[in-house]
Amino acid sequence: MNKLELVKQFLITKFRRNFSSIEELQSFQNRKIKKQLSFVMNHSPFYQMFYHDFQKAINNNNLSALPIIDKSIMMNHFDDLNTVGIKKESALKLAIEAERSRDFSPKLGHISIGLSSGTSGNQGVFLVSDKESAMWAGTVLAKLLPGKLFDKQKIAFFLRANNNLYRTTANGRISFTFFDLFDDLPLHIERINKLQPTIIIAPPSMLRKLAEWQMDEKISIRPLKIISVAEVLEEIDRRLIETVFKQTLHQVYQCTEGFLAATCSKGILHINEDLVLVEKEYLDKDKGVFVPIITDFTRKTQPIIRYRLNDLLIERKTSCPCGSPFLALERIDGRCDDLFYGYKNNSKEIGILFPDFIRRAIMLASDLILEYKVTQLTLDLIEIKLKVKANQELVSESVKNELGAIWAHHQLVIPDMHFLPYDLIPSASKRKRIANEMREQFDGKIV
Ligand SMILES: [Zn+2]
Structure with missing residues (x-):
């Protein structure tokens, strides 16, 4: 592992990238974009072809004039897009073999391969060089570590798949202990008690489980910092985790496409x-509410330029008290696939509802709700799983009314609602509290 690169990136991120104004940030970004565009025009056959008719925009550093890509375009042009000559077939083979054997150490030369969870069916394969891994680790540590780089930290990392990307962060003072979410849950109890981590990084479903164990005195840990990753963090889970561990819950918005956001001190x-x-x-x-189109400044192996993610983000309307000029988010709202739909009253047109509307309706319905899952099954059927403290029937009635009010407010036909007991446990699959599992294709017009 390139420790020098890691430390360099740590110091740069921590001390050199503190922009005092948006203008300063924008001029930095423009320089980075220019460099990155010039790099891909020299090294990536795909981008050379793709931008062939956009030479003027390239010369003017006019990023927004360039065409957009997404995961399917990236995967269809994988072989020509990456700048190290790796073929999709060999990358996929290695990545799938690693998933199967749970041994994530093999690489292709100095390149690590990662798979993105293909919730929408199309699996993504991502390439990261050793240098990029070290830079990534330095940046993550700079943004997340409480204290200094040389303070001793024991990090417990709960993950669905280990990966060379994550393994790099083990050095003398910082130990990384990997907890595989494929393992049976009780196995973690003894390990985490013994480890006594100073930092815990886990999906909120797992953090909630840890909070419950702490309440039941099955574990007794005192982490300095807790970071939620990989799943949408819902208020209902945040509240419980913050109350039990008596601290602000932090978040990282990281996907195989990049390290996109992190929480500040506030x-x-x-x-x-x-x-x-x-x-x-x-x-x-x-x-x-917006869908992000991202351009990464540093990835050279598999350059990501104007790449549309399948995520819904909500921007914060007021500036953050921490004073950072970086765009502040209210929340990550979910995947675009988890929008809800309904027929417009008296028409064949179809309207959309954001996951946030559903979330708010549930929170408004009752404070007796401990856990929930709302799934759209068809245009006129919603399934609701509830775990409540008491008054199951009254709470269900209240949820039904609040959800109905959302559909009515948006002039949509109120669907049937089917209530079931809550039966989900943290597992190897991503938990979503709000999900769309509609199979049908509707031919209505979406408005
Ligand atoms: Zn802030």
């Missing part, structure tokens, strides 16, 4: 605008 998520440029494709400007 617990507010900020886009890492020193690493990526995020353009906003608004779905609802008034409410600040």
Whole structure:
């Protein structure tokens, strides 16, 4: 592992990238974009072809004039897009073999391979060089570690798949202990008690479990910092975790496409605008709901330029008290796939509902709700799983009324609602509290 690169990146991130104004940040980003565009025009056959008719935009550093890509375009052009000549077939083979054997150490030369969870069916394969891994680790540590780089930290990391990317962060003072979410839950109890981590990084479903164990005195840990990753963090889980561990819960918004956002000292998520440029494709400007289009400044192996993510973000309307010029987010709202849909009253047109509306309705319905899951099954059927403290029937009735009010408010036909007991446990699959599992194709017009 390139420790020098890690330390260099740590110091740069911590001390050199503190922008005092948006103008200063923008001029930094423009320089980075220019460098990155010039790099891909020299090294990536795909981008050379893709931008062939956009030479003027390239010369003017006019990023927003360039065409957008997404995961399917990236995967279809994998072989020509990466700059190290790796073929999709060999990368996939290695990555799938690693998933199967749970041994994530094999690499192709100095390149690590990662798979993105293909919730929408198309699996993504991502390439990261040793140098990029070290830079990534330095940046993450700079943004997340409490204290200094040389303070001793024991980090417990709960993950679905280990990966060379994550393994790099083990050095003398900082130990990384990997907890595989594929293991049976009780196995973690003894290990985490013994480890006594100073930092815990885990999906909120697992953090909630740890909080419950702490309440039941099955474990007794005193972490300095807790960081939620990989799943949408819901208020209902945040509250419990913060109350039990008596601290602000931090968040990282990281995907195989990049390290996109992290919480500041105030617990507010900020886009890492020193690493990526995020353009906003608004779905609802008034409410600040947008789909991010990202351009990464540092990835050379598999350059990511104007790449549309499948995520819904909500921008924060007020500036953050921490004073950072980086874009502040209200929350990560979920995947675009988890929008809800309904027929417009008296028409064949179809309207959309953001996951946030569903979340708010549940929170408004009752404070007796401990856990929930709301799933859209068809345009006119919603399934609701509830775990409540008491008064199951009254709470269900209240949820039904609040959800109905959301559909009515948006002039949509109120669907049937089917209630079931809550039966989900943290597991190897990503938990979503709000999900769309509609199989049908509707031919209505979406408005
Ligand atoms: Zn802040």
